[in-house]
Amino acid sequence: MTTPLSQIEALRVKLADGTSTAHAIASTAVDNAEKLNEQLNAFLEIDRAGALLLATELDDSPDAGQVLRGIPIAIKDNICVRGLQASCGSRVLGPYHPPYNATAVDRLSAAGAIIVGKTNCDEFAMGSSNENSAFGPVRNPWDTTRVPGGSSGGSAVAVATGIVPVALGSETGGSVRQPAALCGIVGLKPTYGRISRYGLVAFASSLDQIGIFGRSARDIAMVLSVVAGRDPNDSTTADVAVPDYEKDLSRDVKGIRIGVPRELFGEGLDDEVRTSVERAIESYRELGAEIVDIELPHSKYCIAVYYIIATAEASSNLARFDGVRYGFRAEEAPELRQMYRRTRDEGFGAEVKRRIMLGTYVLSSGYYEAYYRKAQQVRTLIKQDFQKAFEKCDAIATPTTPTTAFLLGEKTDDPLEMYLNDIYTCTANLAGIPGISLPCGLSQAGLPIGLQFVGNHWSEGTLLKLADAYDASHPFSARPSIKV
Amino acid sequence: MPITESDIEKIAQLAHLEITEEEKRAFTPQIAEIVAYVEQLNELDTKDVEPAAGGLTPEGEATDSSRDDIARPSLGQELALDQAPDPASGHFRVPKVL
Numbered sequence: 001m002t003t004p005l006s007q008i009e010a011l012r013v014k015l016a017d018g019t020s021t022a023h024a025i026a027s028t029a030v031d032n033a034e035k036l037n038e039q040l041n042a043f044l045e046i047d048r049a050g051a052l053l054l055a056t057e058l059d060d061s062p063d064a065g066q067v068l069r070g071i072p073i074a075i076k077d078n079i080c081v082r083g084l085q086a087s088c089g090s091r092v093l094g095p096y097h098p099p100y101n102a103t104a105v106d107r108l109s110a111a112g113a114i115i116v117g118k119t120n121c122d123e124f125a126m127g128s129s130n131e132n133s134a135f136g137p138v139r140n141p142w143d144t145t146r147v148p149g150g151s152s153g154g155s156a157v158a159v160a161t162g163i164v165p166v167a168l169g170s171e172t173g174g175s176v177r178q179p180a181a182l183c184g185i186v187g188l189k190p191t192y193g194r195i196s197r198y199g200l201v202a203f204a205s206s207l208d209q210i211g212i213f214g215r216s217a218r219d220i221a222m223v224l225s226v227v228a229g230r231d232p233n234d235s236t237t238a239d240v241a242v243p244d245y246e247k248d249l250s251r252d253v254k255g256i257r258i259g260v261p262r263e264l265f266g267e268g269l270d271d272e273v274r275t276s277v278e279r280a281i282e283s284y285r286e287l288g289a290e291i292v293d294i295e296l297p298h299s300k301y302c303i304a305v306y307y308i309i310a311t312a313e314a315s316s317n318l319a320r321f322d323g324v325r326y327g328f329r330a331e332e333a334p335e336l337r338q339m340y341r342r343t344r345d346e347g348f349g350a351e352v353k354r355r356i357m358l359g360t361y362v363l364s365s366g367y368y369e370a371y372y373r374k375a376q377q378v379r380t381l382i383k384q385d386f387q388k389a390f391e392k393c394d395a396i397a398t399p400t401t402p403t404t405a406f407l408l409g410e411k412t413d414d415p416l417e418m419y420l421n422d423i424y425t426c427t428a429n430l431a432g433i434p435g436i437s438l439p440c441g442l443s444q445a446g447l448p449i450g451l452q453f454v455g456n457h458w459s460e461g462t463l464l465k466l467a468d469a470y471d472a473s474h475p476f477s478a479r480p481s482i483k484v
Numbered sequence: 485m486p487i488t489e490s491d492i493e494k495i496a497q498l499a500h501l502e503i504t505e506e507e508k509r510a511f512t513p514q515i516a517e518i519v520a521y522v523e524q525l526n527e528l529d530t531k532d533v534e535p536a537a538g539g540l541t542p543e544g545e546a547t548d549s550s551r552d553d554i555a556r557p558s559l560g561q562e563l564a565l566d567q568a569p570d571p572a573s574g575h576f577r578v579p580k581v582l
Contacts, residue, residue: 099563193544206538235549304522329569336581341502360499376535432539457541
């Protein structure tokens, strides 16, 4: 079996044999980011000066064996990078320029990665289409009349087009896996507590997790080993050893038990997506995996549970944006409360307001028990479904999304219809388990289809191994029409 | 109980949001539809089910989440105020409260 070179590995080879330099690689990435931004709007800030300065420093210093030395990377604009903006796709932040780095960013920098820029996203990561950004939607490079998915749409597009080999996004209900599926790349949402969230602007704290995009599972494995692990600045990170995920990729899936919840392949699922995902699952059987039927009876309630818990937590987390300490402040407000209200009215977009209000409602006096407590109880049932399923299997296969990329504007007037995009992804966030999406085919219209695996806590290694094995046996060589 | 425009007004006030008449008309049916949708949870009998505390794994729960109480350098006044919309004399200035 030939080993398809990972994008990172290809750059490493060029750096090692002297056919390229960190400066040349960074320069190309920045040029491409600027050039493609006119059509795709994937970046909100491109740091040419910073990237080239760091690249020159790397070229002038001896190779200290850093694993991501000279590798360009893009960061979602809700993750703090010192010196660059952090707008979260919102006008309310001004934009804000954080005085510190997120822990994940510090770890990437220490490993030699070069940050090319900050990527566009749905405002405060709320959305499944990237149409909720205050700075305009990101466009899908496979078809610019379509959405790239969201909320980490800019990061997904930066990787899908080949501007950067890898990028960081964030997930609360599928915001890495869903755009990865719609853009034809790999996206990983790790276990809750795997990657520090210090410096990630909070949306829903019991669900949020930083995720990674790449064109291959191998590239994601390299980045995950760098950014994962305990952080004293994030009390939710767990003291669990970080393996060398790349070294553990054996391509051997023999004996891995893949569970298939057949009830999730019914109503609402596009026929082409179903066929493609079922065919991919069959391929795993041919590779030696064992396919078993499982049940996740409470999955159908996940959107209802998710939109209670996520909005409740968001209404609390977003209370801090009040025009006092940073970002935007509305003018013409002679009194404090009026200043808060006008700042928030002018600063937040419609979807963020809708979710803050929904969250405020479900937490309000007299409704807390009926909504929030009830949702947390059903969350327990969803967790128990997974615990039971993982007695019978090592990973669960489903589609990542019910359809391929939809048209810009197609679902913007119907929030509930938009929320149903997360039906396959948000259970993993509710249960705190990891999930991965990988491309498994194209529709007749030439749009990518995503296959999703979720696994038990801390099973990122198994998920990456499954994705890598498929990459090796069924290389996804199709590329978007807009690329570098 | 269906959500009305006056409910939306009250919620907006609680959330410190000043919404326009137009927004109120748009949000009312949308939020009412979402609330009706989430009420499908009432089909489930959860009398004996413990509410989940959050997203933590057993390993996360077992991890000591406190760090040693050691003084470390902080941002400092200048940097902390650097992004404020209206800093004044080393403080955050706000419009009058009363």
